[in-house]
Amino acid sequence: MSEARILDGKATALAIRTEVRSAAAKLEESGCRAGLAVVLVGEDPASHVYVRNKDRAASDAGLAVQTVRLGAATTQERLLQEVRTLAEDDAVHGILVQLPLPSHLDAAEVIEAIPPHKDVDGLTQSNVAALVTGRPGLRPCTPAGCIELLTRYEIGLEGKHVVVVGRSMLVGKPLAHLALAANATVTICHSRTQELEQHCRRADILVAAVGIPELIRGDWVQPGAVVLDVGINRAEDGRLVGDVDFEGASRIASAITPVPGGIGPMTIAMLLVNTLQSAALRCGMTAKDLGWGR
Numbered sequence: 001m002s003e004a005r006i007l008d009g010k011a012t013a014l015a016i017r018t019e020v021r022s023a024a025a026k027l028e029e030s031g032c033r034a035g036l037a038v039v040l041v042g043e044d045p046a047s048h049v050y051v052r053n054k055d056r057a058a059s060d061a062g063l064a065v066q067t068v069r070l071g072a073a074t075t076q077e078r079l080l081q082e083v084r085t086l087a088e089d090d091a092v093h094g095i096l097v098q099l100p101l102p103s104h105l106d107a108a109e110v111i112e113a114i115p116p117h118k119d120v121d122g123l124t125q126s127n128v129a130a131l132v133t134g135r136p137g138l139r140p141c142t143p144a145g146c147i148e149l150l151t152r153y154e155i156g157l158e159g160k161h162v163v164v165v166g167r168s169m170l171v172g173k174p175l176a177h178l179a180l181a182a183n184a185t186v187t188i189c190h191s192r193t194q195e196l197e198q199h200c201r202r203a204d205i206l207v208a209a210v211g212i213p214e215l216i217r218g219d220w221v222q223p224g225a226v227v228l229d230v231g232i233n234r235a236e237d238g239r240l241v242g243d244v245d246f247e248g249a250s251r252i253a254s255a256i257t258p259v260p261g262g263i264g265p266m267t268i269a270m271l272l273v274n275t276l277q278s279a280a281l282r283c284g285m286t287a288k289d290l291g292w293g294r
């Protein structure tokens, strides 16, 4: 069996970031600098790495970035105040509150304090409703990155059976809706699904976003299927692995994303896309005005 084509999220994300940089420069020429605010609460090491990567990518693309770092003991009221201040700041077009928040904080209430037009994570009730009903709105970055990667590799979704393993608000649920909107037939599975293996075997496009290292074995993949691995886990031996057994799956799939270098970089690229879109809209510019092919 030949090896699967590698869907190179790192290279694709770099191409998108270059497009964003050029559109951001055009927007700035018209007197509007796109601004992103990232809020990080607590000491979770993985979150610190993600936020640093987002900060760097946004700065590289010419966006004005401010990162608000708050201690693990921050109160709900203090966090809400920070978000409300950013909500009122005209220089800020996108607000992202890094998740998970420490367990004493109410993430749902904090997210609802973000105005929907600045909600570059697409997590407010308003943007979730827009996604489900097919109205325009900001879409969550990781699932949007999955669809964008497929699009750029000319892998169509129409009529395909997409099996999503994972039902989170950040990935699984929004991805299922994005795939439906692209005319796929969608099955949503999760950690409690019975006969998970049988569902996976029926996927034309299998998306793993369940957060369990190498849960999905190579022989659960239908020959010729496309595999998107959203998981980033530390295996017992210290390796960074996805939710899919990459070695096994890449012998059977027609195309597969690696971990790292697959969906992770796409998430960051789509954050920049969402922020620039928010900024352009606020400043009365269209993608066409910016020479941006979106």
Ligand code: GUN
Binding pocket: 096, 097, 098, 099, 100, 121, 141, 142, 170, 267
């Ligand atoms: N934590 C892990 N992924 C994400 C994401 O896409 N957005 C936010 N806000 N937090 C995350």
